[in-house]
Amino acid sequence: MHAAFDGDSIVGGAGAFPFELTIPGRQLRCGGVTVVGVLPTHRRRGVLTSMMRAQLEDIRDRGEPLAALWASEEAIYRRYGYGMAALGAELTLARGYHALRPPANPEVSVRLVSLDDAKELVPPIYDRTRLRTPGMYARSPEWWETRILDDPPDRREEGAAKNVAIVDLDGVPSAYALYRVVSKWEGAANVGHVRVIEAMGDDGAELELWRYLLGLDWVGNFRANHLPIGHPLLHALVYPRRALLRLYDTLFLRLVDVGTALAARSYASEEPLVLELDDEFLPENSGRWRIADGVAERTDDDADLALDVTEAGSLYLGAFGASELVRAGLVHELREGAAARADRLFAVPRKPWCPEIF
């Protein structure tokens, strides 16, 4: 935690968790920025800016080449070099439209377990998903216990308890869902909903998990937040149009040590690319960077693309292509075909996903 002082009084604070974040090809240390606030009596005087500077310097000195956050207001953090790095989807599906096109897998069974038993069963499934998904981070046992697998009554949506369903595939726990059934009746009709808090699993088990969830009775609809882009449900549902999907920004990412961060991720092509990078907030990152054969280093070569470090944060996990950012007027092509080359270089097999606000 950092605190900002006015005399002896604390007037602002900012925290950061030490994360292991999955990036394309591996895990990398990352500052997980959280609980940022300035007292209403001291706002718009630069307190946040000075805390962000102190915090990023600390993150860099701890050897974390990246910083990440969820923004309570999306307009705040780009000025500090955080780029929109992953999208999420909110799903609402009316009951009755849950039929799936692929036939049910007879090898699969579903069971309900207690939150206590979930402590053994759920983290390994999360970890398998995490290790192949850019944007996810490792959870400590304390994180699991106090944030995920507890259910204090004051945090329940309309009093509905947290349930845990496990999908076993060939006898192996392979997918899990944390969810609540919020019951409500109007006259004789069910108008409540199932709130899916978190659901994920191995290929082959994940869809069966959703088959189970969307088949639950006594509700009017199914709701889930922070689903990944490219969710298999979109293809598997017989009525995808009935799945109301709203996209929104989730994870913001900041390249704190640009050289280390660029060199750490894997690339999908071997074509070289030279970036002319501008970083006003941490000027030591500014300059020309050449990415080639999995190495990123400073160069005097002519640049292919010019961009701010904020946009480098948007490219890094593979959520967006350079061509999209060129069309948005935020990345500038200095050599014809450079954006398409960057698209190929930064491409990822699985879009980044961050399933949890931290």
Ligand SMILES: CC(C)(COP(=O)(O)OP(=O)(O)OC[C@H]1O[C@@H](n2cnc3c(N)ncnc32)[C@H](O)[C@@H]1OP(=O)(O)O)[C@@H](O)C(=O)NCCC(=O)NCCS
């Ligand atoms: C958001 C918050 C931390 C900003 O703190 P602050 O000390 O007033 O910010 P600063 O004075 O350092 O402002 C720096 C810049 O950000 C801008 N800014 C600050 N808050 C902003 C907001 N909510 N939306 C858009 N821009 C904002 C300022 O206008 C200023 O811009 P400038 O440099 O172009 O003049 C503070 O308003 C707050 O605590 N809000 C409620 C809690 C919250 O939203 N926290 C963020 C959690 S993710």
